[in-house]
Amino acid sequence: xxxxxxxxxxxxxxxxxxxxxxxxxxxxxxxxxxxxxxxxxxxxxxxxxxxxxxxxxxxxxxxxxxxxxxxxxxxxxxxxxxxxxxxxxxxxxxxxxxxxxxxxxxxxxxxxxxxxxxxxxxxxxxxxxxxxxxxxxxxxxxxxxxxxxxxxxxxxxxxxxxxxxxxxxxxxxxxxxxxxxxxxxxxxxxxxxxxxxxxxxxxxxxxxxxxxxxxxxxxxxxxxxxxxxxxxxxxxxxxxxxxxxxxxxxxxxxxxxxxxxxxxxxxxxxxxxxxxxxxxxxxxxxxxxxxxxxxxxxxxxxxxxxxxxxxxxxxxxxxxxxxxxxxxxxxxxxxxxxxxxxxxxxxxxxxxxxxxxxxxxxxxxxxxxxxxxxxxxxxxxxxxxxxxxxxxxxxxxxxxxxxxxxxxxxxxxxxxxxxxxxxxxxxxxxxxxxxxxxxxxx
Amino acid sequence: xxxxxxxxxxxxxxxxxxxxxxxxxxxxxxxxxxxxxxxxxxxxxxxxxxxxxxxxxxxxxxxxxxxxxxxxxxxxxxxxxxxxxxxxxxxxxxxxxxxxxxxxxxxxxxxxxxxxxxxxxxxxxxxxxxxxxxxxxxxxxxx
Numbered sequence: 001x002x003x004x005x006x007x008x009x010x011x012x013x014x015x016x017x018x019x020x021x022x023x024x025x026x027x028x029x030x031x032x033x034x035x036x037x038x039x040x041x042x043x044x045x046x047x048x049x050x051x052x053x054x055x056x057x058x059x060x061x062x063x064x065x066x067x068x069x070x071x072x073x074x075x076x077x078x079x080x081x082x083x084x085x086x087x088x089x090x091x092x093x094x095x096x097x098x099x100x101x102x103x104x105x106x107x108x109x110x111x112x113x114x115x116x117x118x119x120x121x122x123x124x125x126x127x128x129x130x131x132x133x134x135x136x137x138x139x140x141x142x143x144x145x146x147x148x149x150x151x152x153x154x155x156x157x158x159x160x161x162x163x164x165x166x167x168x169x170x171x172x173x174x175x176x177x178x179x180x181x182x183x184x185x186x187x188x189x190x191x192x193x194x195x196x197x198x199x200x201x202x203x204x205x206x207x208x209x210x211x212x213x214x215x216x217x218x219x220x221x222x223x224x225x226x227x228x229x230x231x232x233x234x235x236x237x238x239x240x241x242x243x244x245x246x247x248x249x250x251x252x253x254x255x256x257x258x259x260x261x262x263x264x265x266x267x268x269x270x271x272x273x274x275x276x277x278x279x280x281x282x283x284x285x286x287x288x289x290x291x292x293x294x295x296x297x298x299x300x301x302x303x304x305x306x307x308x309x310x311x312x313x314x315x316x317x318x319x320x321x322x323x324x325x326x327x328x329x330x331x332x333x334x335x336x337x338x339x340x341x342x343x344x345x346x347x348x349x350x351x352x353x354x355x356x357x358x359x360x361x362x363x364x365x366x367x368x369x370x371x372x373x374x375x376x377x378x379x380x381x382x383x384x385x386x387x388x389x390x391x392x393x394x395x396x397x398x399x400x401x402x403x404x405x406x407x408x409x410x411x412x413x414x415x416x417x418x419x420x421x422x423x424x425x426x427x428x429x430x431x432x433x434x435x436x437x438x439x440x441x442x
Numbered sequence: 443x444x445x446x447x448x449x450x451x452x453x454x455x456x457x458x459x460x461x462x463x464x465x466x467x468x469x470x471x472x473x474x475x476x477x478x479x480x481x482x483x484x485x486x487x488x489x490x491x492x493x494x495x496x497x498x499x500x501x502x503x504x505x506x507x508x509x510x511x512x513x514x515x516x517x518x519x520x521x522x523x524x525x526x527x528x529x530x531x532x533x534x535x536x537x538x539x540x541x542x543x544x545x546x547x548x549x550x551x552x553x554x555x556x557x558x559x560x561x562x563x564x565x566x567x568x569x570x571x572x573x574x575x576x577x578x579x580x581x582x583x584x585x
Contacts, residue, residue: 384451389507391449391488391558392540393479419484421453423505 011128013121013160016268017323024324025063028271031296033060036069039302042087045080046072046304066273066294067282071305077107077247086110088300098146099246100345100412106146109246110300116155118297122252122266123156129257129264129323130215130240132186134161137212139179141189141197142220142343143169148250149220149343153188156252162186169193172200179213180206186215190343191223191231191239195374198234208235217242219251220343222331227374228260241330247306248293254328262315262327269297272328273305274314277335285314290335291328309336337435339369341378344413348434351380351415354406358399359388364425371439379416380407383425443566444512445579446494447558451507452478452485459487465504471497474583475556477543488543490556492583513558514565515577520546520553528555531572537565554582 019027037057039046049070050056059065077085086093094113098106111119132138138157142149150168157164167178169189175197178184187194194216201208216231219242231239243263244251253270254263265272270293274283277290291308311334315327339346348367356362364383369376380403388399396419403417426433452458459478466473472492479486491497494510501508518524525544532539540558547554554577559565569576 384507386507386509389449389451389509391447391486391509391511393481393486396451396484396486397481419451421451421458421505422507424453 009131009133011133011160013124013128014323017125017129017264017266017325019268019324021324024268027268028296029060029063031268032063032066032271032294033057035294035296035298035302036060036304038299039087039304043085043302045076045085046070063271066271066305069305071280071292071307072303073307074107074247074309077109078105081105082108083110085301087302088112093300095151097148097151097246097250099148100347100350100410107247109148111249111298112300115249115298115300118269119152119249119252120155120159122249122269123152124159125266126242126252126255127156127160127162127186127217129255130186130217131238131258132157132160132162132215136160136162136185137165137183138162139165139167139175139182139184139187141167141169141175141187141193142251148244148246149188152244152250152252153217157188172197173204176201176204176206179208180211183212185212186217187213188217190220191218191227192221192342192375194218194231194239195227198231199373208237213237215240217255219243221340222333224332225330230374243328243331245308247303248295248308249298253293256330257319257321257323259319259321261319262329264319264323264325264327267325269295271296272314272326274312275307277309277311285326286316288313288329291331309334309338311335339367339378339435341376341415342413344411346378346411346413346415350410351407352434354403354410355382358403358406359385361385361387363388364422364427365434366425367435369435369437369439376439377416379418381418381420381425383422384419385422443514443576443578444562445490445515445556445577445582447488447490447511447513447556448494448497448501449486449488449509449511450501452487454480454483454485458485462487462501462504462506465500466491466497469496469500471500475543475545475554477541477556479541490582511558512562513556514562514569515582516555516557516569517547517575517577518553518555520551524553525555528569528574531574532565532568535568537561537568 040057055068092112093110095111096108098108100106140153142153144150214237216237216239228239240256242251242255244253254265256263273292274289275292283289291310291312293306295303310331312328312331337348363385366381368379400417400419408414473489475490477488498508516528538560542557544553544555
């Protein structure tokens with residue numbers, strides 16, 4: 001039994017989580033029909049694709065009819081940058097966020113006032129599922145800004161009536177001081193950042209077990225059961241996995257309940273399907289495949305059948321907590337090459353674009369992933385070419401620095417760059433193996 | 443006046459210097475002078491050899507990136523103050539030394555200083571004006 005749930009209580013905000021399944025399906029269908037109609041009217045790309053298939057919104061008569069609609073992919077957001085998929089006028093859009101795309105340009109997402117209210121409501125329900133309520137002191141260490149994590153968690157924490165500390169990411173010593181001095185009871189951040197915080201607290205002689213902290217809401221990157229065990233044993237808090245993505249709304253798409261057996265999807269707002277990533281065919285509940293989400297009540301930028309590239313399964317059976325919301329297994333891997341490092345999406349194509357920009361030609365390179373003390377580490381190894389080689393140490397160090405700076409500008413995080421001798425990175429006959437993942441070996 | 447120096451990139455790992463040196467030795471290339479610049483992650487091996495063209499071909503053939511640069515060689519007495527005298531000659535002039543290294547030369551109590559200047563021609567002018575003798579490639583490589 002965790003410190004969080006000695007006696008599980010029902011929070012009124014959680015009421016929609018317990019809507020009986022038949023009613024939930026009816027609600028989903030009503031909302032699906034409305035949102036498909038809205039997207040058809042307002043988004044040219046979506047309308048043209050439906051017309052190409054000779055499908056109209058009126059053809060959606062049951063939830064299963066969703067399978068007749070085309071998928072939306074990240075490439076669609078990139079190709080319509082910045083506002084091409086908006087289904088509302090900018091006058092109605094009260095907020096935009098952005099996240100990194102597959103190349104230099106970010107992807108942009110939008111919210112109407114009602115969309116922000118929906119987002120806040122699912123974040124409130126997320127915190128409620130974690131046993132948080134009025135009176136809690138929530139330290140929000142997700143980054144504030146274009147990233148959805150900071151403001152998403154902030155609105156939800158305020159919405160549930162907690163005291164929010166909008167500390168944002170970074171400055172670990174100050175995080176620990178605030179946690180201790182303000183009597184923080186819950187923290188929101190990426191799981192890897194929390195591991196870093198644990199290590200730093202121990203160096204500073206701060207005993208996290210002696211603090212009022214009792215829950216952590218960790219997301220924005222995949223993490224493992226062994227990380228949860230480590231966190232819970234070292235700190236005596238309950239660690240909850242939260243799932244979300246900017247394209248759908250941000251954090252608050254799905255949350256663990258105190259049973260920690262899969263994440264309940266707020267499917268009254270986000271309709272899940274699992275597909276075979278190769279064929280696109282919808283798979284039955286219980287089978288593993290790619291998660292596809294449809295936003296049922298997001299008006300500024302509806303996402304119809306958005307391919308998340310996250311691999312999971314919808315868990316059959318009901319959860320002992322009594323929620324009627326289906327659960328997805330925690331995300332373990334992806335169906336594309338996106339890496340999530342310290343909560344930030346990194347695509348090998350971004351690194352490649354930077355190397356080409358800095359060096360003028362593309363050198364042989366490799367991205368090495370390792371895990372040290374539970375933290376994911378990333379390193380880019382770049383072969384020295386005759387074009388960039390110099391007999392001066394300073395020139396080569398400046399080159400490595402310039403690559404690092406440019407990666408930081410494009411990707412948003414600083415990544416170690418190491419220059420290596422020519423011909424030392426293994427060549428492959430087919431598609432070059434750019435990413436070497438050694439995280440399983442440690 | 444200017445002498446060709448070859449530089450190759452070497453990772454800062456055991457054995458990464460031996461390979462190129464062995465290769466040159468096997469093919470009869472004589473290394474007249476060398477220096478290694480090292481950083482935390484990599485090193486640069488700088489060589490002056492008796493046959494730069496042959497060495498370049500061999501090293502490139504073995505997959506190394508080779509860079510040729512022009513350096514200047516100054517002969518001084520191998521005794522206290524030998525280097526200081528040359529540096530004094532450069533003081534007050536705008537020429538900048540990127541790096542330098544030194545080695546004893548011959549058996550007459552002489553030493554040779556190898557200088558890599560940002561602008562070798564400007565450095566030659568300054569050194570000549572101050573009467574500092576420079577070695578030609580012929581003398582350095584065939585002695």
